Structures are given as C-alpha cells and as structure tokens.
Amino acid sequence: xxxxxxxxxxSLRSNVGNLGQILGETMQSHLGPAFLEKVEQIRIxxxxxxxxxxxxxxxxxxxxxxxPDEELVPFAKAFNQFLNLANLAEQFHTIxxxxxxxxxxxxxxxxxxxxxxxxxxxxxxxxxxxxxxxIDLVLTAHPTEISRRTLIQKYSSVVDCLTEQENxxxxxxxxxxxxxxxxxxxxxxxxxxxxRHERPTPVDEARWGLSTIExxxxxxxxxxxxxLSDQLEQRIGEQLPxxxxxxxxSSWMGGDRDGNPFVTAKVTEEVLLRNRHAAARLYLxxxxxxxxxxxxxxxxxxxxxxxxxxxEPYRDVLRELRCKLRATIDYLNERxxxxxxxxxxxxxxxxxxxxxxxxxxxxxxxxxxxxxLIANGLLLDMLRRLSCFGIHMLRLDIRQDAxxxxxxVAELTRYLGMxxxxxxxxSEKQAFLLRELTGKRPLIPATWQPSEEVAEVLAxxxxxxxxxxxxxxxxxxxxxxxxxDVLAVLLLLKESGCQxxxxxxxxxxxxxxxxxxxxxxxxxxxxxxxxxxxxxxxxVMIGYSDSAKDAGVMAAAWAQYxxxxxxxxxxxxxDVKLMLFHGRGGSIGRGxxxxxxxxxxxxxxxxxxxxRVTEQGEMIRFKFGLPKLAVQSLALYTSAVMEATLLPxxxxxAHWRECIERIAAESVDAYRGIVRGEKxxxxxxxxxxxxxELGKLPLGSRPAKRRIDGGIESLRAxxxxxxxxxxxxxxxxxxxxxxxLQAAMGRGEKQLLQEMQSQWPFFETRLxxxxxxxxxxxxxxxxxxxxxxxxxxxxxLGKKLRDRLRQGIETVLSLTESDxxxxxxxxxxxxxxxxxxxxxxxxxxxxxxLARTRKEESPSDNVQLAxxxxxxxxxxxxxxxx
Numbered sequence: 001x002x003x004x005x006x007x008x009x010x011s012l013r014s015n016v017g018n019l020g021q022i023l024g025e026t027m028q029s030h031l032g033p034a035f036l037e038k039v040e041q042i043r044i045x046x047x048x049x050x051x052x053x054x055x056x057x058x059x060x061x062x063x064x065x066x067x068p069d070e071e072l073v074p075f076a077k078a079f080n081q082f083l084n085l086a087n088l089a090e091q092f093h094t095i096x097x098x099x100x101x102x103x104x105x106x107x108x109x110x111x112x113x114x115x116x117x118x119x120x121x122x123x124x125x126x127x128x129x130x131x132x133x134x135i136d137l138v139l140t141a142h143p144t145e146i147s148r149r150t151l152i153q154k155y156s157s158v159v160d161c162l163t164e165q166e167n168x169x170x171x172x173x174x175x176x177x178x179x180x181x182x183x184x185x186x187x188x189x190x191x192x193x194x195x196r197h198e199r200p201t202p203v204d205e206a207r208w209g210l211s212t213i214e215x216x217x218x219x220x221x222x223x224x225x226x227x228l229s230d231q232l233e234q235r236i237g238e239q240l241p242x243x244x245x246x247x248x249x250s251s252w253m254g255g256d257r258d259g260n261p262f263v264t265a266k267v268t269e270e271v272l273l274r275n276r277h278a279a280a281r282l283y284l285x286x287x288x289x290x291x292x293x294x295x296x297x298x299x300x301x302x303x304x305x306x307x308x309x310x311x312e313p314y315r316d317v318l319r320e321l322r323c324k325l326r327a328t329i330d331y332l333n334e335r336x337x338x339x340x341x342x343x344x345x346x347x348x349x350x351x352x353x354x355x356x357x358x359x360x361x362x363x364x365x366x367x368x369x370x371x372x373l374i375a376n377g378l379l380l381d382m383l384r385r386l387s388c389f390g391i392h393m394l395r396l397d398i399r400q401d402a403x404x405x406x407x408x409v410a411e412l413t414r415y416l417g418m419x420x421x422x423x424x425x426x427s428e429k430q431a432f433l434l435r436e437l438t439g440k441r442p443l444i445p446a447t448w449q450p451s452e453e454v455a456e457v458l459a460x461x462x463x464x465x466x467x468x469x470x471x472x473x474x475x476x477x478x479x480x481x482x483x484x485d486v487l488a489v490l491l492l493l494k495e496s497g498c499q500x501x502x503x504x505x506x507x508x509x510x511x512x513x514x515x516x517x518x519x520x521x522x523x524x525x526x527x528x529x530x531x532x533x534x535x536x537x538x539x540v541m542i543g544y545s546d547s548a549k550d551a552g553v554m555a556a557a558w559a560q561y562x563x564x565x566x567x568x569x570x571x572x573x574x575d576v577k578l579m580l581f582h583g584r585g586g587s588i589g590r591g592x593x594x595x596x597x598x599x600x601x602x603x604x605x606x607x608x609x610x611x612r613v614t615e616q617g618e619m620i621r622f623k624f625g626l627p628k629l630a631v632q633s634l635a636l637y638t639s640a641v642m643e644a645t646l647l648p649x650x651x652x653x654a655h656w657r658e659c660i661e662r663i664a665a666e667s668v669d670a671y672r673g674i675v676r677g678e679k680x681x682x683x684x685x686x687x688x689x690x691x692x693e694l695g696k697l698p699l700g701s702r703p704a705k706r707r708i709d710g711g712i713e714s715l716r717a718x719x720x721x722x723x724x725x726x727x728x729x730x731x732x733x734x735x736x737x738x739x740x741l742q743a744a745m746g747r748g749e750k751q752l753l754q755e756m757q758s759q760w761p762f763f764e765t766r767l768x769x770x771x772x773x774x775x776x777x778x779x780x781x782x783x784x785x786x787x788x789x790x791x792x793x794x795x796x797l798g799k800k801l802r803d804r805l806r807q808g809i810e811t812v813l814s815l816t817e818s819d820x821x822x823x824x825x826x827x828x829x830x831x832x833x834x835x836x837x838x839x840x841x842x843x844x845x846x847x848x849x850l851a852r853t854r855k856e857e858s859p860s861d862n863v864q865l866a867x868x869x870x871x872x873x874x875x876x877x878x879x880x881x882x
Contacts, residue, residue: 008462011096015162016087016834020082026190031074036064038071039078047837064845072866078875079842081189083835087876088155090831095628106638108596109228110726112489113235116646123236129609129645130232131247134579135637136612138397138473139197139212140252141205152621154189156215158182159626190580195868206253206271210278212620213393217249218282220630221388222381227631228638242363242380245387246638250473251275252614253395257460258399258478261381265295265459268483270336272396277332279348279393284325286382289317293378294362295369303365313365317358324349349391354472356386395473398464399507400457402477402485408454409433409488415448429484430527438529444495461496463657469500474581474612476541480506483524490533503531505581507834509543511551511668514559517542518566525574538571539612539872541581549720553672557766559666564606572605581612595623595633599640602767604651607644612639618875649761654754659749660763663740671736674801684797687790688782689723690850725878726871727785728778728843731801737770738808745811753815767812768825774809775821775832776878781843788847789854839877846870 028036042063048056067075070113116126159184164176200208224247227360229240254271257263294314299307308312328348334341349355359382366375413432436443450458475493477485489504508517521540524530542563547556564580571578584598599607615623624630652660675681686692724731744753756763779802786798804870809821818824822832849867853859 006103012089012093015092016086019085019089019158019186019323022186023078023081023085023190026183026187027074029187030190033069035074039075039374042075042841043079043837046840049840050837060841061844064841065848067845069860069862072845072862073869076842076845076866076869077190077194077344080194080869080876083838083842083873083876084151084155085158085186086835089162090834091626091629092159095626095632096166107227107231107635109536109635109642110231110235112639112643113231116642117235117245119647122647123238124236125646126232126236127238129642130246131241131244132567132609133638133641133645134610135247135641136248136250137247137637138581138612138614139209139394140256140616141202141209145835149211151189151192151194152625153211153215154185154192156187156626158185161185194872195865202254202260202267203270203274206251206274208249209253209620210275210393212624213249213282213389214278216624216627216630218385218389219627220624221245222248222384222633223627224631224634225384226381227635241381243387243563245384246641247634249386249394250397250612251448252397252399255396256399258401262618264456268396268398268460269463271334272392272467273336275393276391276471277329277336279389279391280325280328280332283349283355283382283385283391284322285582286378286385287318287325290378290382291315291322294318294366294374296366296369298371300365300368303361306361314362317362321349321355321358324354350836351468352386352391355391356383357385359386373847390470392468392471395471396868397473397476398460399476399478400449400460402479402481402488404453404457405477405485405488405492408450408457408492411454412444412448416445423634424470424483424486429482430487433484433487434527434529436491437487437494442495443701456862458492458496461492461498464493464502464871465496465498469502472502474503474505474539474541476505476507476581478507479509479513481508481516481520483520483527483530486524487530490530501535503537503539505539505541507541507543507581507583508563509546509550509583511547511555511559514542514547514556514563517563518570521567522570522574525570526577526680531574531576532672534550534576536575537577537579538574539581540567540578541583541612543583545583546723548732551668553733553769554737554740554766555664555671557762558660558818561603561762565603568603568605577610578606578608579610579612580606581614583614584616596636596640597761597765597768598648599637599644601761602644602649603762604648607648609641609645611641650759652760653754656760656763659744659752659756663744666743667740670739670804674735675805678797680794680797684725684790687727687794688798688841689727690786690846690867691719691723693850693853693867694719694723694726694871722875725776726843726846726874727782728776728839728874729782729805730773730777733773734770734777734805734808735801737766738811739804741815742807742811745814750815757815767815770808771816771821774805774812777805778836778843779805781840784844785847785850786808788851835877839874842870842873842877846874 024040026038027039031755041061045056045060045063049060050831077162113126117123161178164170164178165182170178225240225245228246233239252261254268257268295312296314297311299313303313303317304310307316324347328350331341331343331348345351359379363375363379363383366372366379406422413419418432424432444458448816475489477489480486486504486506493502493504506517506520508514508520517540521538525534526539540562544556544560547559550556551559567578567580582598595613599611621836622629623633678684718827724733741753744750753763757767758764783798783802786795790798813819813821816824846867849863849870852863853867856863
C-alpha cells in the first residue's frame with residue numbers, strides 16, 4: 001500500500017484501533033490479562049500466517065485446539081465483536097467528515113443532473129422523469145439478520161459517539177464524557193449475548209423492519225428529498241414538488257408465507273395493525289412538535305373558515321389531529337391485543353386524506369401568508385413522510401407458492417364433483433378459471449369444510465379482501481410457470497370478496513421458468529378479461545436466488561437478462577406498462593452487489609422509471625441503518641433509475657449475444673456437472689460446511705428447507721450460499737462461470753470478452769462481481785475444513801473444486817490483465833484484506849468445534865454456543881450471511 005493510500009485510511013484505522021482497544025480493555029476487566037494476552041497472541045499469529053508464516057500458523061492452531069471449554073465462548077465472542085466493531089467503523093467512515101475521495105464519491109444525483117442537462121434533455125424532461133419515478137424497495141427478513149435488534153441499537157449509539165468525537169469544537173470535558181459513553185456501550189455489547197435464545201417469530205421480524213424505519217428512514221426520507229430539491233433548484237431553478245417521493249417502501253415481513261408455516265392470516269393481520277400503529281405513533285410525535293412550532297395567527301380564508309376564525313388556527317387543526325391520532329393508537333392497541341372494539345372511523349386517522357388534507361391546508365395557508373420558510377420546515381417533512389409511508393407505514397406484499405393455490409382449487413373441484421383440477425391440462429384450467437372469474441354466482445359453497453392447509457390460504461385471501469388497497473403491495477406467486485397460476489389467485493381473491501384490483505405477480509425463478517416467462521405473460525395478456533384487469537400495468541418478479549442455485553450465476557444472469565428483454569417486448573406489443581420486481585439477495589450468489597451498478601446493467605427499456613427491488617436481511621442495516629447512509633442509498637437508487645430511464649445502456653451487439661450464449665450454456669453444464677453430476681457432491685457439501693449445524697442457529701422464522709426430506713434441490717438458496725461462505729469456498733457464486741470464460745479464452749475470444757467488458761454494462765458488472773467473490777474465497781481455509789471434517793474418500797472432489805477456483809481466478813486476471821483481483825477498486829480490496837486476519841481464527845476454531853460436535857453425542861452448552869458465535873462472526877466478517 002502506498003503512503004498516500006495509507007494516509008487516506010488513517011481515520012478509519014484510528015477508529016478501528018480505538019474501538020478494538022476499548023474492547024480489549026473490557027475483556028481484560030472481565031476475564032483478566034492472561035485471556036486478553038492469548039486473544040492478542042492469536043490475532044498476531046493469524047496476521048503472520050496470512051503472510052505465509054507456516055510456523056505461526058501451526059502455533060495458532062495449537063493454541064486454538066487447546067482452548068479449554070470455559071474459554072471457547074469468550075474467545076469466539078472476542079473475534080466476533082471485533083469484526084462487528086470493524087464493520088461499524090468502516091460503515092461510519094463512508095459518512096464521516098474525514099471520509100476520503102476513494103470511498104466517498106460525489107452525490108450521484110448531482111452528477112447525473114449535470115450530465116443530463118449537458119445533453120439534449122431540458123429541465124422539463126428531468127422534472128417529468130422525477131415525477132414519474134416509482135422506486136419501491138421491499139424489505140424482507142431473509143437472509144436472516146445475524147445481529148440481534150438490541151445489539152443493532154447499541155451499534156447505532158456507537159456511531160453517534162464517533163460522530164460526536166469528530167466535532168473539533170468539543171471541550172475536554174465533553175470529549176471525556178463521549179469517551180466514557182463509548183466505553184459503556186462497548187461494555188454493554190460485550191456483556192450481551194449475541195445469539196438469540198429462541199428463533200424470532202414473523203412478528204418479531206416485522207418489528208425489526210419497523211425499528212429500521214423509526215431509527216433511520218423516518219429521518220432520512222425528508223433529508224433526502226430536501227437535498228434533492230436543493231439540487232434541482234441549483235441546476236434548473238425549480239424545487240421538487242411537495243407531493244413527489246420517488247422512493248417508497250414495502251415489506252415481506254409477516255406477508256411472505258412461501259415455505260414458512262409460521263406466517264398465517266392471523267400473523268399477517270397483526271403485522272398490518274402494528275405497521276399502522278407505528279405510523280400513527282411517529283406522526284403523533286411530529287404533530288405534537290408542530291403544535292409548539294405553529295403559533296402564528298395569520299391564515300388564508302380556507303383555514304380561517306375551517307377553524308371559525310380562530311386566534312390560533314394552525315394549532316386548532318393540529319390539536320384535532322393529535323386527538324385523532326391518540327384515539328387511533330388506542331384503537332389499534334386493542335386490536336393488537338385481540339379485541340374487536342367498536343370504532344367511529346370519523347374520529348380516527350383511517351384514510352390517507354384524514355391526515356394529508358388538513359396538513360396540506362396548513363402548508364398552503366402558510367405559503368399564502370408569506371411564511372414559506374416556516375412551511376418548509378417540519379410541516380413539509382411530515383407531508384413528504386406521508387407521501388412515502390402513507391398511514392400504513394409499509395405496504396405489505398403477500399407471497400405464496402403456486403402449488404398451494406392449485407391445491408385449494410383442486411380440493412374445491414373434487415368437493416363439487418367436477419374432477420381434480422390438478423390433473424387437468426393448462427387449457428382446461430384456464431377455461432375453468434376464466435368461466436368462474438367472469439361468472440356472477442359464487443363458486444365456494446357456504447357448507448364446505450376445507451382441509452386445514454386450504455382453509456389457511458382462503459383465510460389469507462379473505463384478509464386481503466378486508467384491507468384498504470393502499471395497505472397492501474403485490475400478491476407474489478412463487479414457482480409460477482403458467483397463466484393458470486395467476487388466474488387461480490385472482491379467482492380465490494374474487495371468491496373472498498376482494499373489491500380492489502390487487503396486483504398479482506408471477507415470480508419466475510428457475511432457469512426453465514425464466515426461459516418461459518415471456519410466453520406465460522403473452523398468454524395472459526392475450527386474454528381480454530385479464531388485460532382489462534391489469535389496467536395497463538403488468539408486474540413480473542424475476543428470481544435471482546433460486547435461478548442461480550438451479551443453473552449457476554453466469555447462466556442465471558443471462559437468463560434473467562433475456563427474460564427481461566422479452567418481457568419488455570411482450571408488454572410493449574400489448575400496450576401495457578411493465579414493472580419488473582427484482583428478487584435480489586445480499587450476496588453475489590443471490591443477485592446481490594452494488595445497487596447502482598445492478599440497475600444500470602439491466603436491458604435497455606426494462607427500467608423506464610419503474611422498479612421494485614428486495615432489500616434483504618442484513619443489507620437493510622448496511623444500506624439504511626444510519627440516516628446519513630440511508631440518504632446516500634436513496635440517492636444511489638434515484639440516480640440509477642433516472643439514468644437507466646433517460647440514458648439507457650446500449651443494446652448488446654449480435655456477436656456479444658452469440659458469445660454470452662455460448663458462455664451461459666457452458667457454465668450451466670459445468671455447474672450442474674458438479675452439483676448434480678458428482679455422486680459425492682451432497683455428502684461432501686454436508687461434511688465440508690456447517691450446513692447441518694446452520695439449522696440449529698436461531699436466525700429467522702423460516703425453516704431452512706422447503707421440505708424436510710429433500711436434498712440440495714429442496715434447500716433454500718440462503719442456507720445453501722451461507723454454508724459455502726462459512727468455509728470460505730464461496731462455491732455458488734463462481735462455479736461454472738470461470739470454466740466458461742476459460743473455454744471462451746481458449747477459443748481465442750479474449751479480445752471480444754474485453755470489448756464486452758468495456759462497452760456492455762451487463763457483462764462488466766458480472767465480471768466485477770466475480771472478482772469480488774474470488775477475492776473473498778479462501779481455498780486454503782476450505783482445504784483445512786476438508787482435512788478436519790471430510791472423510792478421505794470424498795477429498796478428491798474438494799481438490800477438483802479448488803482447482804476450478806484457481807483456474808477461474810487465473811482466467812479473470814488474464815482477461816482483466818491485472819496482477820491482483822479488484823485492483824481497480826482499492827477500497828473494496830482494502831475492506832476484504834482488513835478483515836481476513838480476524839475471520840481466520842474464527843474459521844479455524846469453527847472447524848475444531850464442528851469436529852467436536854460431530855464426534856460427541858451431546859456436546860456441552862459451551863461448545864454449541866461457541867460454534868454459533870463462530871458462525872455469526874464469520875458472517876459479520878464476510879459482510880453478509882447469504
């Protein structure tokens with residue numbers, strides 16, 4: 001590293017060192033100097049081992065394997081918490097005053113506005129694009145967040161201390177108080193158990209999502225919109241209209257029942273009530289503050305008429321809102337407690353306009369009376385929060401597997417003596433469903449007593465029917481492949497009395513389903529009744545996790561790209577707008593990666609001002625957990641969607657397509673040749689990774705498998721990738737890709753690949769993500785897991801996998817003509833290198849503990865808890881769980 005680069009990271013290193021020192025002092029105070037000395041010795045040996053010192057490595061392993069039972073948990077805890085604090089320091093560095101230009105890029109919206117206004121676009125084009133933007137970020141609970149909510153709150157307070165300490169105006173006494181608070185927080189963190197005692201419920205997960213909004217996004221949204229408005233005024237002389245919010249939020253927490261038996265209609269109803277309760281509580285805080293602020297008497301005619309010429313017209317309106325919000329909170333509390341109180345909704349905040357209309361009246365009056373400066377304070381913030389969050393806080397999506405809906409219809413047709421719906425062909429299913437959808441009579445008899453599973457699906461549909469349309473997002477059908485999968489849901493909603501046209505969204509996940517997506521949507525839009533139902537908007541969800549698990553990342557990425565291209569054409573032909581919903585994960589193997597790059601690498605025309613994207617688990621915290629970070633993330637999303645709309649990427653050239661088609665075909669063969677073709681693969685996977693043990697970790701509410709008796713194909717994409725990230729082989733994120741690129745290079749296509757990398761954002765992004773996972777992969781560690789945990793007869797497969805990894809890295813380095821991975825992104829490179837010496841000891845200890853637990857019939861509580869802590873620590877070090 002150059003001196004200049006080292007200086008750039010000086011403040012980051014200072015914070016990491018300071019937090020680490022305080023953690024060390026806390027450990028010493030708790031467990032004595034000998035324990036701290038051993039931790040420090042292992043840390044130094046791990047660093048030396050990283051530099052190739054074999055003697056240091058052997059000494060470190062000897063120390064780790066000789067740890068007594070009573071030291072296992074505190075040792076794992078020490079490295080786990082150091083990594084969490086290092087993450088925190090790095091996260092803070094990107095928003096600190098001392099941030100350097102390698103990390104803190106200029107504001108992306110400001111940059112984009114400059115570029116756009118220097119082309120053929122004028123200010124009206126920009127304003128129109130902004131007014132039409134529809135960016136919906138869908139918060140989901142998986143992959144499950146490793147860190148407990150109580151610790152996340154403490155981490156947030158640590159960042160507050162670091163922020164405070166950057167203030168050069170602090171007195172010595174204030175600095176001393178801040179340091180004391182920092183030491184107290186780290187001591188609290190050390191003495192808090194990182195691992196939950198019990199698996200969270202879906203309601204717990206939903207409350208975690210709400211806490212992110214309350215602690216961060218509630219403040220970030222008005223800050224971001226004010227920043228955006230200021231940029232517009234500076235560039236084009238116009239402010240952002242007060243009713244425009246380009247980014248909104250939805251949620252799957254409490255609505256995603258696919259493979260999760262714990263998400264029931266009752267749970268979903270409670271989550272909907274809690275979402276509304278949280279919104280009312282936060283709006284009440286704002287209203288109470290506004291009552292104090294808006295003491296002025298001068299008002300326009302409308303406000304004076306509404307308040308009978310009151311001497312304090314603004315306060316009168318706000319006091320009435322305060323009463324209604326309090327009554328709303330009381331009513332919702334009773335509903336959450338399981339009661340069904342009578343309520344006069346005219347006395348509650350029950351519709352959007354109940355809050356929006358009076359606030360807008362106050363805003364207009366202040367502006368009319370020359371008090372725009374006052375109007376543009378908290379009152380404007382509140383109106384903008386309403387535009388973003390509404391009165392329901394988060395629009396809740398419902399997700400269910402297609403097979404569950406088919407089973408409902410099949411059980412009903414059997415009961416009615418019409419035959420078995422599940423045995424009909426697609427044309428018969430469609431004819432039946434359309435006949436019932438267009439018919440007047442009810443299909444479900446009042447006397448029918450369905451099975452428990454069928455009754456639960458119907459209960460969910462009835463709950464949907466009772467909700468206001470703006471409380472809900474989409475009804476997503478996983479494993480959808482045919483038009484009947486969509487029509488069946490529409491029929492069940494109709495039979496349940498649903499009056500509003502809820503968006504019903506097929507999710508195409510496997511390689512075959514992605515390939516057939518356009519045909520399915522074509523067939524749907526060819527149905528006159530269905531096209532009328534859509535009201536000119538078709539939403540389609542593209543699955544990243546399961547398609548990558550099915551076919552490998554390279555083939556899946558190309559299938560996703562092709563499906564989007566075809567869907568754009570289909571919807572254009574039918575004169576229907578397309579909304580693509582990207583089911584991305586946090587990790588590369590599940591479609592993750594930088595959001596800005598990902599959006600700009602989509603096919604031209606596929607964004608067009610509209611996009612839905614899942615934000616999953618721990619990535620919510622990394623992107624939105626702090627208000628300043630959230631403002632940056634919102635700006636990145638907004639600028640990327642605007643750029644993809646106004647300055648779309650180029651159409652891929654014909655010879656690029658031919659090349660990527662060959663690469664995709666070869667990569668899926670290479671991937672499946674291992675995952676499906678190697679007879680030893682499943683036993684090797686289960687031995688060489690903590691896949692079995694992950695099921696014991698009380699992470700999210702969802703079971704690890706869709707079916708308890710299934711193999712790899714039934715394993716969810718999250719634990720599949722999580723397991724391989726724990727032994728550091730990262731296999732799902734690269735297997736098949738390097739082999740296919742190597743074959744292309746062997747055909748003399750290096751120059752063509754370099755042309756694609758430099759001119760085609762899709763391909764450049766894929767290579768960039770591949771470099772990232774290659775950088776994170778550690779074949780020597782994976783080999784150690786193998787040597788300690790895998791029987792001799794299975795080890796040749798491990799060597800084959802590591803050889804594939806090595807060949808893939810060599811191929812990418814040859815293609816990029818670099819000496820090392822990620823040389824073009826030094827910050828990411830530095831981030832990975834910083835963590836390795838602290839993750840390595842956890843990996844070695846995890847291997848030792850896995851070997852112990854697999855030999856012992858009933859391992860001690862210390863061994864089991866220490867194992868869970870190593871899993872959590874490696875996840876923290878790798879920056880994502882799955």
